[in-house]
Amino acid sequence: MRHFAALLDRLGYTPGRTAKLRLMTAYFRATPDPDRGWALAALTDGLPFSFPVRRTLAALMDKRLDAELLRLSRDYVGDTAETVALVWPEPAEVQAAPRLADVVAELALIDKGDLGARIEGWLDRLDATGRWALLKLLTGALRVGVSGRLAKTAVADLAHGNADQVEEIWHGLSPPYLSLFAWLEGRAEKPDISGAPVFRPLMLAHPLEDKDFEALDIEAIAAEWKWDGIRVQLAAGRGEARLYSRSGDDIGPSFPDVLGAVRFDGVLDGELLIKRGDDIAPFNDLQQRLNRKAVTGRMLAQYPAHIRLYDALMIGDEDLRGLAFTQRRRRLEEWFVANRPHAMDLSAVLTFTSKADLAAVWRTTRGIGIEGLMLKRRDSPYLPGRPKGHWWKWKRAALTVDCVLMYAQRGSGKRSSYYSDFTFGAWRETSDGSRTLVPVGKAYSGYTDAELVDLDRWIRTHTVSRFGPVRSVVAELVLEVAFDAIQRSPRHKSGVAMRFPRIHRIRWDKPAADAARLAEIEQLIDQS
Amino acid sequence: MADRPFERWLYPTDDGLYCAPGDFHIDPYRPVARAVITHGHSDHARAGHNSVLATAETIAVMQTRLGLTCAGNLQKAPLGQEIRIGDVGVALHPAGHILGSAQVKLTHRGQTAVVSGDYKRRLDPTCTPFEVIPCDLFVTEATFGLPVFRHEPDAGEIAKLLASQRAFPERTHVVGVYGLGKCQRLIALLRSAGYDRTIWLHGALTSICDLYAALGVGLGALAHASVAQQSLAGEIVMCPPAALRDRWSRRLAEPVTCFASGWMRVRGRARQRGVELPLIISDHADWPELIQTIKDTGAQEVWVTHGREEALVHQLGLMGLNGRALALVGREDEAE
Numbered sequence: 134m135r136h137f138a139a140l141l142d143r144l145g146y147t148p149g150r151t152a153k154l155r156l157m158t159a160y161f162r163a164t165p166d167p168d169r170g171w172a173l174a175a176l177t178d179g180l181p182f183s184f185p186v187r188r189t190l191a192a193l194m195d196k197r198l199d200a201e202l203l204r205l206s207r208d209y210v211g212d213t214a215e216t217v218a219l220v221w222p223e224p225a226e227v228q229a230a231p232r233l234a235d236v237v238a239e240l241a242l243i244d245k246g247d248l249g250a251r252i253e254g255w256l257d258r259l260d261a262t263g264r265w266a267l268l269k270l271l272t273g274a275l276r277v278g279v280s281g282r283l284a285k286t287a288v289a290d291l292a293h294g295n296a297d298q299v300e301e302i303w304h305g306l307s308p309p310y311l312s313l314f315a316w317l318e319g320r321a322e323k324p325d326i327s328g329a330p331v332f333r334p335l336m337l338a339h340p341l342e343d344k345d346f347e348a349l350d351i352e353a354i355a356a357e358w359k360w361d362g363i364r365v366q367l368a369a370g371r372g373e374a375r376l377y378s379r380s381g382d383d384i385g386p387s388f389p390d391v392l393g394a395v396r397f398d399g400v401l402d403g404e405l406l407i408k409r410g411d412d413i414a415p416f417n418d419l420q421q422r423l424n425r426k427a428v429t430g431r432m433l434a435q436y437p438a439h440i441r442l443y444d445a446l447m448i449g450d451e452d453l454r455g456l457a458f459t460q461r462r463r464r465l466e467e468w469f470v471a472n473r474p475h476a477m478d479l480s481a482v483l484t485f486t487s488k489a490d491l492a493a494v495w496r497t498t499r500g501i502g503i504e505g506l507m508l509k510r511r512d513s514p515y516l517p518g519r520p521k522g523h524w525w526k527w528k529r530a531a532l533t534v535d536c537v538l539m540y541a542q543r544g545s546g547k548r549s550s551y552y553s554d555f556t557f558g559a560w561r562e563t564s565d566g567s568r569t570l571v572p573v574g575k576a577y578s579g580y581t582d583a584e585l586v587d588l589d590r591w592i593r594t595h596t597v598s599r600f601g602p603v604r605s606v607v608a609e610l611v612l613e614v615a616f617d618a619i620q621r622s623p624r625h626k627s628g629v630a631m632r633f634p635r636i637h638r639i640r641w642d643k644p645a646a647d648a649a650r651l652a653e654i655e656q657l658i659d660q661s
Numbered sequence: 662m663a664d665r666p667f668e669r670w671l672y673p674t675d676d677g678l679y680c681a682p683g684d685f686h687i688d689p690y691r692p693v694a695r696a697v698i699t700h701g702h703s704d705h706a707r708a709g710h711n712s713v714l715a716t717a718e719t720i721a722v723m724q725t726r727l728g729l730t731c732a733g734n735l736q737k738a739p740l741g742q743e744i745r746i747g748d749v750g751v752a753l754h755p756a757g758h759i760l761g762s763a764q765v766k767l768t769h770r771g772q773t774a775v776v777s778g779d780y781k782r783r784l785d786p787t788c789t790p791f792e793v794i795p796c797d798l799f800v801t802e803a804t805f806g807l808p809v810f811r812h813e814p815d816a817g818e819i820a821k822l823l824a825s826q827r828a829f830p831e832r833t834h835v836v837g838v839y840g841l842g843k844c845q846r847l848i849a850l851l852r853s854a855g856y857d858r859t860i861w862l863h864g865a866l867t868s869i870c871d872l873y874a875a876l877g878v879g880l881g882a883l884a885h886a887s888v889a890q891q892s893l894a895g896e897i898v899m900c901p902p903a904a905l906r907d908r909w910s911r912r913l914a915e916p917v918t919c920f921a922s923g924w925m926r927v928r929g930r931a932r933q934r935g936v937e938l939p940l941i942i943s944d945h946a947d948w949p950e951l952i953q954t955i956k957d958t959g960a961q962e963v964w965v966t967h968g969r970e971e972a973l974v975h976q977l978g979l980m981g982l983n984g985r986a987l988a989l990v991g992r993e994d995e996a997e
């Protein structure tokens with residue numbers, strides 16, 4: 134428990150991805166089974182329990198600290214579990230800390246009535262960091278800024294492999310992952326998970342650059358719409374069905390309507406959407422369904438989920454990934470006609486006659502509310518990751534608008550000494566003809582390193598006031614901001630919210646007075 | 662007045678705590694005629710008093726930081742020796758906070774009051790340890806006056822820093838420290854942990870380190886970080902907290918930002934500062950030390966100055982002592 138606590142503590146403060154990986158890999162290397170396997174479970178899919186501990190902790194603290202002192206402490210720290218970890222009396226004599234695996238084993242079987250006594254016993258054997266980690270573990274929310282994918286990358290690093298190799302078998306394994314560690318350390322064969330509904334790494338596309346388009350052999354390419362949902366993989370086998378996000382997170386529990394209808398074995402690739410009749414609902418509607426533990430009947434009726442199928446990786450237990458796209462597509466169509474699966478349909482393959490024709494189709498995407506096109510080489514096998522020269526995403530052209538820089542905030546990690554997060558605004562005109570800037574968005578990217586240095590210098594010399602890590606600046610610098618779409622948003626002062634805004638160009642030359650008016654920006658709102 | 666026997670001769674004014682029968686202030690906030698200074702930190706030692714009484718080390722610190730002529734007259738008080746000022750006996754006793762730091766013991770018509778200044782109880786290789794002075798009235802600081810503040814053993818925190826240096830040998834460990842006291846203590850702690858490599862210093866930290874060395878506190882090999890043109894990969898560099906997140910640190914190799922302070926005990930505080938490696942090392946008493954010290958002095962009346970007075974005054978009530986919060990100007994959240 135002590136090493137795991139130290140790891141969590143350090144991860145929570147570490148901004149860099151590489152540093153996080155190093156810390157985790159070092160932990161997995163140094164920690165014995167089965168503790169490290171439970172740690173891996175906690176960092177990925179979570180442990181198979183969570184306890185509401187507030188009441189229990191309140192009862193435990195009652196015997197230990199004056200109520201007023203506890204209240205003042207809690208007010209200062211802001212978090213009950215952390216407060217308890219900090220004020221818990223140090224034991225008179227140091228005892229051996231409990232092992233993570235023992236804690237997990239006891240919690241899995243514990244009687245609710247015994248929880249208080251067990252927690253008390255463990256807290257007495259841990260230091261402040263250990264106590265904090267234990268309480269985090271109990272509540273099930275670690276919040277140390279590590280994705281499941283990153284933790285898997287860290288274990289893969291034990292064998293200098295990559296996360297895809299771990300993902301490939303992940304869902305066929307269970308904690309404490311003894312066979313996984315044995316394999317990664319070369320002590321055993323790769324675990325056999327044939328037939329299990331496990332996640333297979335997805336094939337991803339590169340953004341289409343101008344030069345890619347020029348080089349494209351139009352005869353060799355298939356095109357599809359790029360739907361604005363989330364990319365998913367549906368895997369079924371051994372009597373189970375699972376739904377995975379692009380990164381391999383199991384999102385099935387939020388979508389019983391899709392999974393309940395599965396009556397086949399196979400692995401399919403598609404886009405998860407909300408579909409009412411023939412209409413695809415906006416992405417916002419899909420968001421209502423994501424990350425929900427309990428799904429109500431009302432949610433299901435209001436936001437019916439649907440998968441639009443792109444590809445088949447496996448049908449039955451036949452692996453199709455080695456076949457060319459056109460062959461897989463034919464197999465998918467045949468399978469679809471024979472099975473007519475509920476809550477699914479096929480993504481159309483578009484027809485076009487020339488490059489100019491294809492470009493014309495692309496230009497229609499904004500008008501019909503579609504995110505863009507997917508271009509796929511007809512002869513490509515299904516390859517994991519983002520292989521070069523096979524698939525391209527051709528997003529509809531960005532919208533751009535000239536805004537005025539209003540606030541700048543320091544970045545984090547490597548960028549912490551730079552002002553790298555920018556809030557920009559547009560002019561709002563009032564009836565008396567005066568105008569004020571209202572913030573319309575925030576961007577953290579799009580500029581080059583050299584531009585960041587220039588922006589940082591400009592901000593430091595044009596600061597009006599500072600509050601914490603934020604500076605407000607004189608309204609003089611115009612930024613050309615690119616974004617994918619803009620929507621109405623009552624939560625924002627300006628009444629609009631941009632999707633994926635980034636700094637397209639710095640308009641050192643342009644007077645701030647000539648930047649966009651809010652009214653112009655409102656005209657860009659998607660009517661669809 | 663009878664139930665407030667101390668206020669007749671010792672009380673807060675707009676300039677700070679005032680001792681009437683001796684006509685002097687202790688750590689005054691504004692220039693005054695006569696000041697007794699507990700230690701050299703800027704919220705206690707200010708320039709411009711007509712005359713100053715302090716330990717020799719505190720006077721040396723003041724002259725280094727504020728200039729040789731920072732006061733009209735600087736009088737050195739040897740530790741433990743009583744001096745008469747008007748109708749009061751004044752003696753300075755070590756406070757264990759930083760080099761030269763002292764408590765002020767005041768004796769007036771059979772009553773003894775001790776003004777602690779800032780203090781800590783644990784061992785610090787760079788200064789004389791705190792001495793318990795029995796008294797009737799104890800005026801204590803309360804920077805960390807909440808039960809959540811319990812400073813971890815120094816050795817463990819230093820081990821954390823050295824372990825991180827081993828884990829990330831290609832990165833520079835930049836430690837934010839206050840220039841007077843914390844910086845030198847951290848260096849001394851590193852030395853006692855066996856770390857004998859050169860420690861690199863931001864320019865703002867060198868003069869006080871030189872002074873410590875001149876006053877006999879050995880700190881080993883130190884070098885000016887601004888002189889070094891290399892990125893100092895794998896090295897430990899110390900700088901003032903403000904430099905931690907500024908342009909100064911850019912040329913260093915992917916710096917691991919560390920911050921050594923008692924505030925680092927609370928995650929929110931460490932996050933706020935964007936610290937990657939918080940080190941809980943403090944020059945102030947933590948909650949258990951505050952309570953222990955109050956008990957040790959045997960004082961029946963305790964006044965609480967800068968910090969979280971509310972919790973400590975409540976605690977004094979629980980202990981059956983008279984507690985009073987002294988809201989002194991210029992003593993808000995201790996920069997530590």
Ligand SMILES: [Zn+2]
Pocket residue numbers: 700702758779
């Ligand atoms: Zn101080």
Ligand SMILES: [Zn+2]
Pocket residue numbers: 702704705779967995
């Ligand atoms: Zn102070």
